[in-house]
Amino acid sequence: MYPDHTPQRAVEVHHPTPIPPPVVHPAPVVPTQPGTVPTVASIVLPDGRVVTGYAIDAARPEPVTAKPAVSRTAVNVALGGVGFLAVCGGLLLLTSFIAALTAFIGQLIILAAVIFGGWIAVQVLGASGHKGGTTVNIRRAVIKRNHFHG
Numbered sequence: 017m018y019p020d021h022t023p024q025r026a027v028e029v030h031h032p033t034p035i036p037p038p039v040v041h042p043a044p045v046v047p048t049q050p051g052t053v054p055t056v057a058s059i060v061l062p063d064g065r066v067v068t069g070y071a072i073d074a075a076r077p078e079p080v081t082a083k084p085a086v087s088r089t090a091v092n093v094a095l096g097g098v099g100f101l102a103v104c105g106g107l108l109l110l111t112s113f114i115a116a117l118t119a120f121i122g123q124l125i126i127l128a129a130v131i132f133g134g135w136i137a138v139q140v141l142g143a144s145g146h147k148g149g150t151t152v153n154i155r156r157a158v159i160k161r162n163h164f165h166g
Contacts, residue, residue, distance in 0.1 A: 058068045 056068060056070060058066055060066050
């Protein structure tokens with residue numbers, strides 16, 4: 017397993033110790049008698065059979081306790097506070113929208129000025145660029161050379 021030049025080592029193997037399962041002792045079942053003996057009821061079915069059994073009372077829900085009365089003033093104050101917060105939030109959103117719209121319009125104006133200024137610069141610099149040099153117009157047989165007309 018190991019190469020010849022590697023010293024052998026002792027290998028220690030650990031085995032897990034099993035844990036015994038807990039012993040469960042079932043609780044003894046003790047029959048209990050109801051506090052009162054229910055009455056036995058018998059019903060005669062239409063076909064003549066008789067069914068006998070205990071009458072079971074339907075489960076009655078707990079009586080609903082009356083809720084404490086809330087004063088109208090407290091309700092009005094709470095609704096007024098909610099309305100005030102809604103109006104403040106709406107005004108905050110409105111002012112934020114107006115500020116964003118103003119900044120957007122300002123950027124559009126700056127963009128238009130840059131585009132229009134670039135167009136003006138191209139017109140001005142483009143027209144002055146053709147004044148020097150040699151121009152030959154073959155149709156009119158006019159040859160301009162260094163601004164001398166012949």
